Amino acid sequence: xxxxxxxxxxxxxxxxxxxxxxxxxxxxxxxxxxxxxxxxxxxxxxxxxxxxxxxxxxxxxxxxxxxxxxxxxxxxxxxxxxxxxxxxxxxxxxxxxxxxxxxxxxxxxxxxxxxxxxxxxxxxxxxxxxxxxxxxxxxxxxxxxxxxxxxxxxxxxxxxxxxxxxxxxxxxxxxxxxxxxxxxxxxxxxxxxxxxxxxxxxxxxxxxxxxxxxxxxxxxxxxxxxxxxxxxxxxxxxxxxxxxxxxxxxxxxxxxxxxxxxxxxxxxxxxxxxxxxxxxxxxxxxxxxxxxxxxxxxxxxxxxxxxxxxxxxxxxxxx
Ligand code: MN
Ligand code: MN
Numbered sequence: 001x002x003x004x005x006x007x008x009x010x011x012x013x014x015x016x017x018x019x020x021x022x023x024x025x026x027x028x029x030x031x032x033x034x035x036x037x038x039x040x041x042x043x044x045x046x047x048x049x050x051x052x053x054x055x056x057x058x059x060x061x062x063x064x065x066x067x068x069x070x071x072x073x074x075x076x077x078x079x080x081x082x083x084x085x086x087x088x089x090x091x092x093x094x095x096x097x098x099x100x101x102x103x104x105x106x107x108x109x110x111x112x113x114x115x116x117x118x119x120x121x122x123x124x125x126x127x128x129x130x131x132x133x134x135x136x137x138x139x140x141x142x143x144x145x146x147x148x149x150x151x152x153x154x155x156x157x158x159x160x161x162x163x164x165x166x167x168x169x170x171x172x173x174x175x176x177x178x179x180x181x182x183x184x185x186x187x188x189x190x191x192x193x194x195x196x197x198x199x200x201x202x203x204x205x206x207x208x209x210x211x212x213x214x215x216x217x218x219x220x221x222x223x224x225x226x227x228x229x230x231x232x233x234x235x236x237x238x239x240x241x242x243x244x245x246x247x248x249x250x251x252x253x254x255x256x257x258x259x260x261x262x263x264x265x266x267x268x269x270x271x272x273x274x275x276x277x278x279x280x281x282x283x284x285x286x287x288x289x290x291x292x293x294x295x296x297x298x299x300x301x302x303x304x305x306x307x308x309x310x311x312x313x314x315x316x317x318x319x
Contacts, residue, residue, distance in 0.1 A: 003082045004033075006068065014064045020085035021120070022063050022302065027084045030115035034081035034312050035305060037118050038110070039088040040103055043284075044096045045125025045163040047155055049251040051284035052123045055297065056088055058285040059120045063298035070306040072268060077309035086110065086117075089126075096161055100129045107133035107277075116312070118304050120297060121281030123163040123251065124150055127236050131166075131175040134234065134277050141180030141228045142167075143270065145263065146238035147187050147254035149206065151199045163251075163282070168198055178202035180231070182224040184266070185209055185241035188254035209256055217262045221269030228273065235270065235278040237263075237300050239293055247296050249288025260296055267303040274311060278304040 006023035020026050021037035030036040039056025046052065069076045077083060089106035092098040107130050110117045119130060124146070134140065144150075144167070151168040154160050160169065170176040183199065187209035190196070199206060205227050207220055240250045243257035258266075283297040 003078055004084055005078050009067070019061045019064065021060050022066050022083070022085070022305070024083055024085045027086050030084065030086045030110040030113040030117070032082060033084040033086065033113065033115040035083045035118060035308055036086035036110050036115045037083065037120070037301065037305070038086045038106070039120045040091070040122035040126040041088050042091040042093070042099050042103065042126055043123045044093060044099055045161060046123045046251055047162050047164055049284065049287060051286035052121055052251060052282055053093065054285040055122060055283035055294070056120045058288070058291060058294040059280070059283060059297045059301070060085070062291050062294040063301065065295060066298060066302045070302070073271065073306060073310070075306040075310050077305050080313035081309045083305065083309070100161065104129035104132045116308060117277050118301055118308065119279040120301060121279060121283065124238055124281045125161060125163045125166050126281060127279055128161070128166040128169055130277060130279060131170050131234065132173070135175040139174050139177035140276065141177055141231060141233040142182070142236060143224055143228065143233060144181065144183045144236045145185055145241035145258070145266070146183060146236070147185055147240045147257060148238070148252065149183055149186055149196055149199045149204070151204075152191070152195060153198070171202055178204055180228055180233070181205065182227055183207065184220060184224070185212060185258050187256055212258065217265045218269055221266050225269070225273070230274065232274050232276045235275055235304060237278070237280045237304075238282045239280065239297055240282050242296065247293045249284050249293030250282045251284045251287070252282070260299070263300065264303055267300065267307065270307055272311060273307070275304070275308050278308070
C-alpha cells in the first residue's frame with residue numbers, strides 16, 4: 001500500500017511532530033487523495049459568541065489522540081484510501097461575501113481532484129459554500145446534527161448569510177432536497193413561534209430532543225436512512241447538538257443535548273451510505289474547557305472518515 005500514513009506514534013510520540021489532522025502528511029492540494037481533511041477557519045457568520053475561526057487549528061492538535069483503527073467497525077481508513085491534510089480554505093476575515101466565494105472555490109478544487117472533503121469549521125455558515133461546490137448536479141440530502149435548525153431568514157436588517165441561515169439558503173438555491181433532510185437534536189428557545197415553519201413546510205424531518213430522548217439512537221437513524229435513501233448525502237455535525245457539559249466550547253450552547261456516545265452511535269448507523277462530504281462545525285476553542293470540544297470534533301471527524309473510507313474502497317474494488 002502506498003497510502004499516506006499518520007506519523008508513527010511508536011516513533012514520534014503523539015505530543016510531538018507536526019499537528020496535522022490525524023497526524024497525516026500535509027499537502028497543498030487534494031491531488032492524489034481520496035479524502036481531504038481540511039479546515040475552514042471562518043466565523044464571520046456568527047451572530048453571538050465568535051471563536052470558531054480557531055477551530056481547525058485546535059481540532060488538528062487534538063486529533064493527535066486518534067489512532068489508526070475504529071474499535072467497533074474495525075475499519076482502518078489509512079489502509080483503505082489515501083487521506084491527506086489539505087490545509088485550510090482561504091478566507092477573508094473582513095469580508096463575508098468574499099469568504100463565501102473563496103470557500104466554494106476551495107471545495108470545488110478538492111472535488112476537481114476526485115477527492116471528498118471532511119471539513120472542520122468554522123461556524124455553520126461555511127456549510128453553505130461547501131454545498132454550493134458539491135450540489136452542482138442537483139439537490140442532495142443531508143443528515144444534520146444540531147441544536148438549531150439554521151433555517152432562519154435574515155439577521156440585523158437584511159443580512160441573508162449567517163450561521164443561523166445556511167439551510168434556508170441551501171433549499172432556496174436548490175442545493176438541498178428538503179424532503180431528504182433530517183435534523184437531529186433540535187431544541188432551545190426560539191425567536192418566534194414561526195421560526196421552524198420554513199423547515200417543516202418544506203419537508204425537513206426534525207427530530208426534536210424531546211423525541212430523541214424517547215427513542216433509541218439506532219431507531220432514529222433507521223428512520224433517517226429510510227428518508228435519505230441510497231442517493232448522495234452530506235453529513236453536517238454542529239457540536240452544539242451535543243450537551244454543553246460534554247462540548248462546552250461552542251458559540252451557541254443549548255442545554256439538554258445529545259451525549260458524545262449517542263452521537264458516535266448515530267454516526268455509525270450511517271455505515272455504507274454514499275457520503276459525498278461532511279463537516280464538524282462550531283467548535284470554538286476560546287470557550288472550551290481543557291480542549292474537550294476540540295477532541296470531540298476530532299473524534300467525530302474520525303468516525304466520519306471511517307464511514308467514507310469504507311464506502312470509497314468498496315466502490316473501487318467492485319468497479
Ligand atoms: Mn448549526
Ligand atoms: Mn447549532
